[in-house]
Amino acid sequence: MTYRVCFVCTGNICRSPMAESVFRARVEEAGLDGLVEVDSAGTGGWHEGEPADPRTVAVLQEHGYAGEHTARQFDPSWFERLDLVIALDTGHAKALRRLAPTERDALKVRLLRSYDPAAGDDLEVPDPYYGARDGFEECLEMVEAASAGLLAAVREHVEGQTA
Template sequence: MSLPKQRDPQGPYRVAVVCLGNICRSPMAEKVLRADLERAGLGDRVEVTSSGTGDWHVGGAMDPRAASTLRVHGYFTGHTARQFRPSDLEQADLVLAMDLDNHDEVSAAVAERGPEYGFDASRLRLFRSFAPGTGPNPEVPDPYYGGDDGFTAVLNMVEAAAKGLTDELDRYLGPED
């Protein structure tokens, strides 16, 4: 799978991860992806943000279960939830939705305001589509209403997808000059 072209070759490649409330899946994906990018030497060449399509948790911290799961596995957990805005399309090179509902929400924003920001549907994908062997609808399920094991399962999915995406970004960006 090839990545969309970088909109500003002089700046970082910008990845935005989107879920429903921005307290579980997308911040977990943001933290894991940032860590993988740092390990690959791409931390200063790729910018990662996360947001949610809903506004219930704006300004709040990450779900304690998500934070605990990340901490146990050695990831940074600082986070303040924010809501996805159509204007986010102005900067993003790639928007990654965690499930089909989030994809549909962002897709509606792309259809309505994307051209205004130079953003088209080819820049919108499912996050887990970067993990090998995920099938035709590679969603990351929402663990919010379940137990701790759901957060661990999400972390495993996110780690596989983040590794695949990091490998793609490494190939796309090539060696630093």
């Protein structure tokens, strides 16, 4: 059975495509790519059909990640097929929980940085869109740091299903 993870930010052109690309690479490195499906979306549809922000693509490619992406808006009907909905900040988490059709679906929503023990109480991945390029680098560092913990949690669930 495939375990499905969807990363969600505002417009699906900066943070969530970055998280999707990084986590997909971690899943492949772990040999779980046949068992885990990774996706992303935005809470809004402003950029639907557009590629990721050029700064996101550049930072990803410079660090060895894929940068190809097409933005789309999160649809509440997806909750049914998703196992985890990973929000990049608390505003996204609140919006997603409001969209959740059931309490069980709302419990699928988690903050990405909650998987990074070093994050402490700072669970926000700041939106780099309106800032300089260093904000995209900082975003990547946060995503990479949290991806290890997220992978461990997903691996535990997947291996529990296949045991």
